[in-house]
Amino acid sequence: MRAARKYDMEAVQRHLADELVKFAEQEPLRVFAVAFDLELYEICRKAAKLSLRKAICQSERVPLELGSLPSPVFYQLMRYRTRCTEAAQEVLTNLRWVLTQILGRKGNKIVTRLRHDYVQVSYEWPALWIWFRCTSCLPHCDKLVPFSGAAEHTPRMWWKEYVDRVWYALEGRPVGSVSGEMNIFEPSIRRAVTCTVCAPDAYKDLKEFSEQLASRIDKAVSMVGQPVNVYSSK
Structure with missing residues (x-):
């Protein structure tokens, strides 16, 4: 060269x-x-x-x-990786979008009614993921409350375990594609199909969710600045 x-x-x-x-x-x-x-x-x-x-x-x-x-350049590269990891994991740290921004789901609609000067927000059940609709299998202890006035929805444990696996995988590889990898995806499906309520929709819903999650992770990472400022490295 x-x-x-x-x-x-x-x-x-x-x-x-x-x-x-x-x-x-x-x-x-x-x-x-x-x-x-x-x-x-x-x-x-x-x-x-x-x-x-x-x-x-x-x-x-x-x-x-x-x-x-040069050491300063390598440091910048590692800092870039850290910032990307933080941005990717933030998508999973704040999960309000799971209830309020469900993209492309049939029947998804937020119904608002004015009652005594306040707005009550509710969700059509067909639009919610199966891990929120199910009340049969083991739940996760945390409740997701997207914003004031919304009903509480407690996800099933198998879904929360999936989210946790994605979160830890992002530590090593902050890219959206990890959300669909079989070692991340399959354990939760195996657990979900043991529930008669979750079994019919678990694969379809989790597959759709993993794709939306991947897109959000990649978008968040793309917002991180340039990997290396070459001018400050010379």
């Missing part, structure tokens, strides 16, 4: 940059380090975002390419 720059071989530079990008999905940290060394900062940012899909320190061996990375 440096030789191509020295002799103004732009076509070769573009080709080498394209080849480097191809490796970013499998080896994002290595590509990040190489791209930073070559001052390919746009590739740096892409590699940093792709690195969120992989847990840090999966390998026992330190990638050799990281040896050339």
